[in-house]
Amino acid sequence: xxxxxxxxxxxxxxxxxxxxxxxxxxxxxxxxxxxxxxxxxxxxxxxxxxxxxxxxxxxxxxxxxxxxxxxxxxxxxxxxxxxxxxxxxxxxxxxxxxxxxxxxxxxxxxxxxxxxxxxxxxxxxxxxxxxxxxxxxxxxxxxxxxxxxxxxxxxxxxxxxxxxxxxxxxxxxxxxxxxxxxxxxxxxxxxxxxxxxxxxxxxxxxxxxxxxxxxxxxxxxxxxxxxxxxxxxxxxxxxxxxxxxxxxxxxxxxxxxxxxxxxxxxxxxxxxxxxxxxxxxxxxxxxxxxxxxxxxxxxxxxxxxxxxxxxxxxxxxxxxxxxxxxxxxxxxxxxxxxxxxxxxxxxxxxxxxxxxxxxxxxxxxxxxxxxxxxxxxxxxxxxxxxxxxxxxxxxxxxxxxxxxxxxxxxxxxxxxxxxxxxxxxxxxxxxxxxxxxxxxxxxxxxxxxxxxxxxxxxxxxxxxxxxxxxxxxxxxxxxxxxx
Ligand code: SF4
Numbered sequence: 479x480x481x482x483x484x485x486x487x488x489x490x491x492x493x494x495x496x497x498x499x500x501x502x503x504x505x506x507x508x509x510x511x512x513x514x515x516x517x518x519x520x521x522x523x524x525x526x527x528x529x530x531x532x533x534x535x536x537x538x539x540x541x542x543x544x545x546x547x548x549x550x551x552x553x554x555x556x557x558x559x560x561x562x563x564x565x566x567x568x569x570x571x572x573x574x575x576x577x578x579x580x581x582x583x584x585x586x587x588x589x590x591x592x593x594x595x596x597x598x599x600x601x602x603x604x605x606x607x608x609x610x611x612x613x614x615x616x617x618x619x620x621x622x623x624x625x626x627x628x629x630x631x632x633x634x635x636x637x638x639x640x641x642x643x644x645x646x647x648x649x650x651x652x653x654x655x656x657x658x659x660x661x662x663x664x665x666x667x668x669x670x671x672x673x674x675x676x677x678x679x680x681x682x683x684x685x686x687x688x689x690x691x692x693x694x695x696x697x698x699x700x701x702x703x704x705x706x707x708x709x710x711x712x713x714x715x716x717x718x719x720x721x722x723x724x725x726x727x728x729x730x731x732x733x734x735x736x737x738x739x740x741x742x743x744x745x746x747x748x749x750x751x752x753x754x755x756x757x758x759x760x761x762x763x764x765x766x767x768x769x770x771x772x773x774x775x776x777x778x779x780x781x782x783x784x785x786x787x788x789x790x791x792x793x794x795x796x797x798x799x800x801x802x803x804x805x806x807x808x809x810x811x812x813x814x815x816x817x818x819x820x821x822x823x824x825x826x827x828x829x830x831x832x833x834x835x836x837x838x839x840x841x842x843x844x845x846x847x848x849x850x851x852x853x854x855x856x857x858x859x860x861x862x863x864x865x866x867x868x869x870x871x872x873x874x875x876x877x878x879x880x881x882x883x884x885x886x887x888x889x890x891x892x893x894x895x896x897x898x899x900x901x902x903x904x905x906x907x908x909x910x911x912x913x914x915x916x917x918x919x920x921x922x923x924x925x926x927x928x929x930x931x932x933x934x935x936x937x938x939x940x941x942x943x944x945x946x947x948x949x950x951x952x953x954x955x956x957x958x959x960x961x
Contacts, residue, residue: 484628484682485753486646492738493658496678500657502608505531509584509609510541510576513594516601517568522559530559541582544573568596586610600636607656613649615640615656620663626693627667627685674699681740687759719827720781720803724774725750726766726793727785727807729940730822736943737831744777752936752943771796781825785809809941811873812949816840818942839946844877850956851929853880854901855938858911862891871938874945875905878952901928909935931955 493500503524506512514534518527534555538544544552552566559565572594576582584605585591591602603616617625617636621643625631631642647655666673672686680686691698724745725731731750734743745763746756761777764770766788774782774797782797785807798804805825807818816836823832853875855865864884865871872882883899884891891899904921906913913932922930933955937948 484630484679484684488735488753489628489679489682490647490651490655492678492682493655493662495738497658497661500654500661502604502657503660504528504608506609509586509605511535512605512609513572513584513591513597513601514544514569516604517565517572517596518556518559520565521561526559530556538573541573541576541584544569545577545582547573565596571595572597584609586612588614607653611653613652615643615647615652617643618660619669620667621656621659623669623694624659624663624667627672627683628679629684629690632693669694672699677741678738681735681743681759720779720825722777722779723781723783723826724763724777724779725783726763726769726789727783728752728766728788729936729943730783730785730807731756732940732943733822734826737826737828739826739828742826744779745774767793769793771800775800775802781805783807783822783825809870810868811870812839812843812877812945813873814870815941815945822942835942842946842949844879847877848879850880851902852883852900853903853905854883854899855905855907856911856913857888857907859913859917862893862896863888863911864891865938870941874938874948874952877949879956880952901925904928904930905938906930906932907935907938908932909939 502512504512504515504519505528506515511531515527515531518530537551537555538547547570549566549570552569553562556562556565556569575594576584580590586606586609588599588602588606591597591605592599597605600616600618603614606612607614607616615621617640622636622639625639625643626633630646631639633639633642643655644652662679663669666677672692674680674683674686677683677686684690685692685699688698719739719742721742722744723734723739723742725734725743726747728747728750731743731746732752734740735753735756740753740756740760743756743760746760747764747766747769748762749766750760750762751757761773763773763777767790769789771793780803782802783805784794784797787809794804794806805821807814807821809815809818816839819832819836819839820829821832823829823835855871855875857863857865857871865882866884866886866889867882868886869888872884875882880903883901885895904925906918906921908914915932918930918932922928933951936944937951940948
């Protein structure tokens with residue numbers, strides 16, 4: 479069975495969150511210093527190199543002075559970095575080549591760099607990226623190990639892994655990614671014993687999830703399954719918040735994954751299908767309206783998340799009566815989303831993130847949105863049902879500059895009701911009812927003066943995880959379609 483690699487955008491976001499300080503660990507002020515430090519770092523720690531180079535650069539501040547240097551003196555200055563005779567020979571040869579071929583300057587060309595004594599393709603990539611800002615991805619031992627464990631490459635040598643990573647990741651993220659993977663390899667994904675229980679990438683990692691044997695050791699990782707009751711350390715919330723969350727709300731499940739909490743999800747409904755990798759790694763506990771209470775109890779969650787319209791009062795009462803901690807949201811407007819972001823942030827141990835998301839949405843809201851075309855959003859057929867005022871959907875439509883119409887909440891509409899509403903715009907989402915082009919054509923014939931628009935239902939109904947995106951989408955639609 480092919481092992482699915484993690485979604486690239488999510489992985490990039492997660493790495494940026496986890497390692498905001500990722501950068502080149504070798505101290506340097508110019509390309510020459512970086513070449514020297516990189517040559518010295520072979521089989522040596524960066525910290526040791528950084529202790530060695532200040533005295534070295536004081537004595538040999540540029541290629542010209544090093545090219546004329548005495549081998550014994552160079553060896554003495556770099557002895558503590560190991561393999562010092564070999565390194566000294568390479569450094570002298572490298573400096574002499576720079577003077578002879580490049581006017582004493584480090585070239586910004588991979589082919590020329592790789593020809594310098596002691597440099598080679600890997601060091602050339604490091605120098606290109608860190609001294610000149612030219613996208614390059616040098617695969618060292620940490621990157622080789624981390625990339626293979628994450629299922630990003632099955633390559634058996636660094637060149638193959640480098641090719642796979644360059645194919646998968648956008649070039650403008652290579653430099654950052656290089657440092658983030660190295661930080662991750664050093665701090666968490668150790669060679670012999672990766673610290674999966676504290677890993678911010680575990681829910682994205684086929685090795686950490688136990689979907690494949692560790693390609694580095696050949697063994698299945700014993701810490702693959704979340705430890706019962708153990709909190710997973712996550713960026714911004716080390717050890718905080720509930721460790722076993724059951725979400726009965728599809729868009730909240732997606733939001734938790736966006737917040738890096740996928741590893742804490744102990745259960746979801748069968749409608750919680752985004753992001754796709756959840757389906758293989760988080761057990762389903764029934765539908766949103768008919769969750770399997772016993773199944774939820776057996777998962778021993780320390781938090782269950784529900785929403786008033788999405789889930790039933792009976793389910794909430796049964797779970798509450800069983801002593802489970804519940805977080806019940808009520809979302810009927812975009813302003814409700816502000817409170818929901820904050821409550822979720824508090825509830826899952828990421829209060830700052832919750833406040834941040836609330837502030838971002840609040841900034842996007844119009845105090846007095848325009849009152850545009852009379853807009854009917856249909857959500858079901860046979861019988862017709864619409865999302866009327868006092869729903870999240872209608873508030874989204876209102877915020878996009880349209881005027882939602884129809885009776886309150888989710889009424890059934892007779893054919894006469896439908897005609898009497900005289901909509902100027904009809905929105906036809908593809909869920910919960912799968913409206914098709916045929917329905918669109920039928921309604922267009924029936925309301926020839928109206929604009930009948932099909933659209934992705936998740937833009938309309940997946941609150942929190944897609945609210946900002948949906949608002950922008952509807953505003954664009956409203957402008958481009960002249961609604
Ligand atoms: S889950 Fe484990 S193997 Fe996977 S990246 Fe994290 S530490 Fe490495």
